Amino acid sequence: MLSILPGKKIAELDKSYAREVGISSWELMERAAESFVSWFLKGFSGVQEKVFIFSGPGNNGGDGLAIARLLSEKGFAVSVVLFSSKENSSVDWQVNFDKLPEGISRYQYPEIDFELASSAIIIDALFGVGINRALGGEYLEVVNTLNQLSGKKISIDIPSGLPSDSLVEGVAFLADMTVSFQFPKLSLLIPEHSKYVGDLHIADIGIPDSFLDQFGSNKSFVQASDIQKMHKRFDNFSHKGDFGRILLIGGRGGKVGAIILSTCSAMRTGSGLVHVWAEGASKDVIHISCCEAMVEGEKILDELDKFDALGIGPGLGEVPQDLLRNIFQSTGKPMVLDADALNVLSKHPELWDLIPKGSILTPHLKEFERLTGKSSHHFERLDKASEYAVQHKVYLVLKGAFTSISTPDGKQYFNSTGNKHMATAGSGDVLTGMITSFLGQGYDPLNASLCGVFHHGLAGEIASKTKARGMIATDIIESIPSSFLEMQID
Numbered sequence: 001m002l003s004i005l006p007g008k009k010i011a012e013l014d015k016s017y018a019r020e021v022g023i024s025s026w027e028l029m030e031r032a033a034e035s036f037v038s039w040f041l042k043g044f045s046g047v048q049e050k051v052f053i054f055s056g057p058g059n060n061g062g063d064g065l066a067i068a069r070l071l072s073e074k075g076f077a078v079s080v081v082l083f084s085s086k087e088n089s090s091v092d093w094q095v096n097f098d099k100l101p102e103g104i105s106r107y108q109y110p111e112i113d114f115e116l117a118s119s120a121i122i123i124d125a126l127f128g129v130g131i132n133r134a135l136g137g138e139y140l141e142v143v144n145t146l147n148q149l150s151g152k153k154i155s156i157d158i159p160s161g162l163p164s165d166s167l168v169e170g171v172a173f174l175a176d177m178t179v180s181f182q183f184p185k186l187s188l189l190i191p192e193h194s195k196y197v198g199d200l201h202i203a204d205i206g207i208p209d210s211f212l213d214q215f216g217s218n219k220s221f222v223q224a225s226d227i228q229k230m231h232k233r234f235d236n237f238s239h240k241g242d243f244g245r246i247l248l249i250g251g252r253g254g255k256v257g258a259i260i261l262s263t264c265s266a267m268r269t270g271s272g273l274v275h276v277w278a279e280g281a282s283k284d285v286i287h288i289s290c291c292e293a294m295v296e297g298e299k300i301l302d303e304l305d306k307f308d309a310l311g312i313g314p315g316l317g318e319v320p321q322d323l324l325r326n327i328f329q330s331t332g333k334p335m336v337l338d339a340d341a342l343n344v345l346s347k348h349p350e351l352w353d354l355i356p357k358g359s360i361l362t363p364h365l366k367e368f369e370r371l372t373g374k375s376s377h378h379f380e381r382l383d384k385a386s387e388y389a390v391q392h393k394v395y396l397v398l399k400g401a402f403t404s405i406s407t408p409d410g411k412q413y414f415n416s417t418g419n420k421h422m423a424t425a426g427s428g429d430v431l432t433g434m435i436t437s438f439l440g441q442g443y444d445p446l447n448a449s450l451c452g453v454f455h456h457g458l459a460g461e462i463a464s465k466t467k468a469r470g471m472i473a474t475d476i477i478e479s480i481p482s483s484f485l486e487m488q489i490d
């Protein structure tokens with residue numbers, strides 16, 4: 001799992017890692033440049049466009065110069081645009097400046113004709129995590145000009161102008177892609193910054209996770225290799241009881257579709273037995289839509305103990321708070337709370353401390369707002385999510401791009417899968433079914449949340465390969481099995 005360190009810790013990280021393994025800071029920069037170039041070659045090998053690299057005065061600019069050299073060695077037509085004099089630039093910048101091969105065109109800003117770069121690939125190496133104020137002067141001018149150009153735009157480490165741990169002030173580079181070193185900076189994961197970041201890629205520069213752990217960050221970025229280790233393994237003697245018996249509660253009135261999506265998702269996630277509590281005409285509809293499920297009447301609420309996990313909320317509609325209160329008081333087991341169950345909690349804070357410890361709440365941004373009030377930006381929302389999780393000893397899954405999972409012990413995990421096509425009706429109901437399924441299969445609440453969120457995103461990515469904008473929640477469900485195959489989970 002990749003620790004996410006604050007920007008101001010990164011210089012210290014570089015220094016102590018270089019000392020530990022006996023390499024120079026220049027060698028670490030070279031690794032970063034090599035890692036960027038190997039990513040670049042995967043997507044841009046053989047393209048005819050010129051490459052323009054805009055290099056600022058610090059080590060981000062130094063990365064840019066090293067990348068210029070490496071790309072030129074690979075045969076790309078590279079130009080660099082410089083801003084500071086050699087003496088006013090960082091030490092490793094100077095080393096890389098001296099290593100620039102003859103074949104690279106050099107321009108000292110403002111002596112550059114932007115017509116030359118109009119359809120070139122633009123690489124932004126103006127500022128990285130060392131930015132300490134809003135862009136001004138010639139940097140503001142150049143970023144404004146670059147933002148108008150039509151070619152592909154790539155940022156090194158972080159789009160110039162974005163601070164690594166707080167909200168942008170003023171102008172920043174609008175990248176199509178950002179290649180961030182070792183781990184994503186927190187700022188790259190917040191919705192307000194997505195238009196600057198574009199597609200995010202993480203370039204490994206060889207600092208082991210265990211080394212990053214020493215810096216004691218409470219935030220981590222979760223990738224496929226982490227998820228693989230979290231899955232439970234079942235053997236050939238396993239029977240359906242081992243895969244858990246769960247109860248989903250919702251689907252009243254006109255919202256039966258929501259609980260059907262959760263039910264089918266839970267089945268596809270591997271639950272052995274899925275029961276659904278529903279009312280009236282909903283019962284038949286559920287039976288027809290998911291014939292593997294068992295549909296229950298109100299009596300089942302007196303037998304909650306026989307279930308390994310509960311998922312409450314999708315399509316539940318408005319219910320008296322007593323329904324939740326009774327459920328909370330009759331089982332101490334962690335459960336998943338979503339949608340209308342969260343709306344009841346928003347109106348009745350007196351229920352918060354009755355929620356069984358270790359339960360998983362899965363609000364989208366609006367539901368979270370109803371629960372904890374308006375936030376002025378996502379950094380504040382993340383802090384509130386963490387506070388809520390710690391205070392009420394629950395897991396808070398805040399849904400959206402890079403869904404965050406806040407834990408009762410104050411940690412925060414960010415998911416790496418999913419895409420914009422998943423912002424479709426019912427997508428959240430699918431997630432509820434998946435997390436409840438993992439919980440019922442005996443995963444602890446953290447692993448159930450992380451695996452649920454990860455596979456939900458991966459299934460969405462798989463489905464959108466053929467469905468793109470036309471993808472619907474049912475397509476995500478159909479792709480859950482492929483997400484297991486892709487991750488080699490049997």
Ligand SMILES: NC(=O)C1=CN([C@@H]2O[C@H](COP(=O)(O)OP(=O)(O)OC[C@H]3O[C@@H](n4cnc5c(N)ncnc54)[C@H](O)[C@@H]3O)[C@@H](O)[C@H]2O)[C@H](O)CC1
Binds near residue numbers: 011090139
């Ligand atoms: N482990 C890693 O991730 C590695 C990252 N590398 C790269 O190094 C940069 C960070 O380099 P640093 O020199 O600390 O900072 P910057 O390049 O961002 O620039 C700092 C430089 O700029 C001045 N400054 C700050 N803000 C402004 C402004 N608005 N206007 C003008 N000048 C400004 C500041 O005073 C400094 O002089 C990291 O992002 C990676 O790209 C290493 O290459 C290897 C390991």
Ligand SMILES: [K+]
Binds near residue numbers: 125126128
């Ligand atoms: K940059």
